[in-house]
Structures are given as structure tokens and as C-alpha cells.
Amino acid sequence: MKPNLFSLLRDHPARGPDALVHDLHRTLCKDEVLDRVDRLAGKLTNPAGTTVAVVAEGIDMLVGMFAVWKNNQVFVPFSPRSPRPDFDSAAVVSSAGVALGDNHRRHEPGVAFVLWTSGTTGRPKPVLHTHESYLEIIDRVLEPLRSRPRDPNAAPSPNLIPVSLALNAGIYNVLFGLRAGAPLVLMDRFSTTDFATLVARHGIRSTVLPPAAMAMLNDDTMVDSLSPLRYVRSITAPLSPFGARRFNKRFGVVVLNGYGQAEIGEVIGWTAADAKAHPDKIGAIGRPHPGVEIRIDSPDDSGVGELLVLPPSRADGYADGSSLSDRITEDGYVRTGDLARIDSEGFVWIEGRLGEMINRGGNKVYPTEVEEVLLSVPGIREAAVVAVPDDRLGELPVAFVVGEARKDLEAVCRRHLVPYKVPARFVRVEKLPRSDAGKILRRELAGSL
Secondary structure, eight states, rough: OOOOOHHHHTSSSTTTTTTTEEOOOOSEEEEHHHHHHHHHHHOOOTTTEEEEEEEEHHHHHHHHHHHHHTTOOOEEEOOOOOOOOOOOSSEEEETTEEEOOOOOOOOTTEEEEEEOOOOOOOOEEEEEHHHHHHHHHHHHHHHHHHOOOOOTTTTOOEEEEEEETSSSSHHHHHHHHHHHHHEEEEEESSOHHHHHHHHHHTTOOOEEOOOHHHHHHOOOOTTTTTTTTOOOEEOOOOOOOOHHHHHHHHHOEEEEEEEEEEEEEEEEOOHHHHHHGGGGGGGBBEEETOOOOEEEEEEOOOOOOEEEEEEEEEOOEEEEEEEEEEBOOOOOEEEEEEEEEEEEEEOOOEEEEGGGGGEEEEEEOOHHHHHHHTTTTTTEEEEEEEEEEEEEEEEEEEEEEEOOSOOOOHHHHHHHHGGGGSSSSEOOEEEEOOOOSOOOOOHHHTTTO
């Protein structure tokens, strides 16, 4: 029998009346969640294998997702707050009810859902994931944790998911929690005070956060404690070493990076043992998970090149009919488009996107290196460095900063960087444009000049 992600809800070890899902205002037991799923599934009469768009948040999105899978249909999540990509669907579930359409183009058996790539450097693409491949993506991270000794009578800690279930990070962490037998705590949308409230209420000791959410918590003077939180894994976008240190200093929480993409799942991350043994490596994205092979393609003198990944499984392709073949090397590695280096102890450091590297008269400028210097300046809360065209040198770096600098930014950069890496301009903005996943939309910044 082929696997189906619906089984993670159906077979969860919680008994029927046990609390299974919480949000800020509600708690649903397992029986209540299954009842809602059954009722919605009964309204979705389109055939198995056809797509169902679910436009919802929080618990409503969770119910919609499992109702679709109960019917062996294909889940397509959308946030009500975001513009919907051009995508046909046989049915739409929203606060207005269920609408059935005539689009009955079916996907191959086993397809679970469609997710969009972040689109930070190009147009978002709809990625197809199967039930089987996504279970492998979850288990490659969960298996090492299962092997650790633990009290058999201790209930798993709740899994707090502070991001939208329209994102891969939201879906992954929901399914990860259920696979681990944990109850779930969902947030419809991120709020610093709501996050602190849920952490304290449910005794959350470990969770995930996008860098933008960590920045919001750092800047909110009303939040003075996140106890009993001990570990945060950074998700959805790169987190600089400065950002990790800043959050740790403010709240005493260890911040661990991780790495994955919609097409390959999480492939690199941290273990608790690594975090204790290598505090000097905080800021790296960790080391490859078991079963994952990596290498650096065409490294420069400093060891930086494109990160190539060979995961145990990956997405089956894209819903628009295109495949991953143009990103696969002859020996099966996936080209990530990210620039990275691997140090002598196997820790991986992301230096930026291949498409974001700035070529200033033949000299390579990695935006993250310059941004790290800018973020060290008191008063600067966020920074992004982008390429702008130049008739003489080809490209020039321009820095966009959020906050009021207390020092001369150019002078600081000249003290810490070689001359060609110093931005040609410094532009102050109220905020940086970001995708729903929290990634900086650099093309919008470049286009604003």
C-alpha cells in the first residue's frame, strides 16, 4: 500500500479526546480534528489526483490539508494575504466555502502537494512532492533523534509552528511534529507578543523562526523573555552569524542555522551535540544529514563555489510540466544555486546566491560579507547589498540599510573590507521587501534605484 501523509494524523498516538492542536485561542482534541477533516473531505467530490487549492490559515489550513489527502487529492496551499499565482484547480476551499471547478487534469498517483519556490531571483515555480518522498525528507532528520535515549513515559514536547502552512517550512514542521508523536501549536500569523505567550503557555524549549521574526523579537522592547526556550532553528532564509549572536545575547537562546530547498527538503543542519561541541561554528548551516552527500563546484581560492547536493530523495518535478533535469549533474547532484564553502570539520557556510554575486570589474563581491559588516554598526537593524549596472565596471554594490547609523558606514566598511567590496552607495529605507518566506527580494531593491 502506497504511503499517504494523512496517516500521520490518523495514526498519531494521541487518544481521541487528547488535545492535539492549539492556537492562541483554541484547543482541539484528536477526535475534533478528525471530525472536521471528515466533514470537509465529504464536500470535495472532485476525483483523486486532481488539485484542491486551500486558501486559509492555521487550524483551518491544517484541516483542509488533511481532508485533501484523505481523498487522495493534491493539496495546493495559499495564504489569504498573498496574491495567488496563476494556477488552475479542480476545487477551492476558502472561508467562503467549497467551490468545485471543471479542471480535472490529474497528477500521477502518489503526488501529495504543490509548493512554490521562493522566487527571490526569478519567477516562482510550482514544485511537486509525493507522499513517499516527503516522508523520507522528514525521516532523514527525525531518525537520528529517535535513536537518542529518552524517558519512555515522557510525552513529546509540543511543536510550535510560527509560520504559515502555505509555506514549505510550515507544512514540514507540522508533519515533523505529527511524525514524532507531538501535539501542535499553530500561529495564524506571526506576532512577537503572541509568540512569547505561546512559548510560555506550552513550555516550548525548541522551535523554528525565520530571520525576519528574530529581528522583530530583537527590536520589540515589550518582549523581555522567551523562557523556557533554549534552541531556535533558523528557517526559510539565510541567517547571518551576526543575527544569530544578537538573538543569543538578547534572549540567551542558541540559534542554529539549517539548509534546504523546496525541491530537496532539509539536507544540512545542526544536532544538539554539534551545538554543544562547536559554539565557535554558530552561523554555519551545520553538517549534512545522514544519507546526504555534498560538494563544492569550481571553488575559488577561498574555497567558495556552488553547493551541490545529492539527497536520498527529491521532488518529482514541477507542476507546470518542466523537470529538474537542467539542475542535475551527470552524477546526480542537484545544483542549488547557492555559494558556499566547507571548512575542515565539515561545517557548511553559505556565502550567498550564485545569481546575487556582484562582479565589480572582475572582482567578486559576496553581499553577505558586506552585510555582516553593516549589521555590526550600532543602529543598523537590517542590511541588503545588491548589484546595480555600471558602464565602466559592469556592476557596483549598493547597500540598503534599515535603522539610523551611529557611525559613518563607508568609513566602517573601508576599515573591514578591501576597497572593491565597499558599497558605492548607501541607501536608507524603512524596511526591506521580503517574500512570504521572509527572503529579501533583492531584485525589487535594485529596481528601485
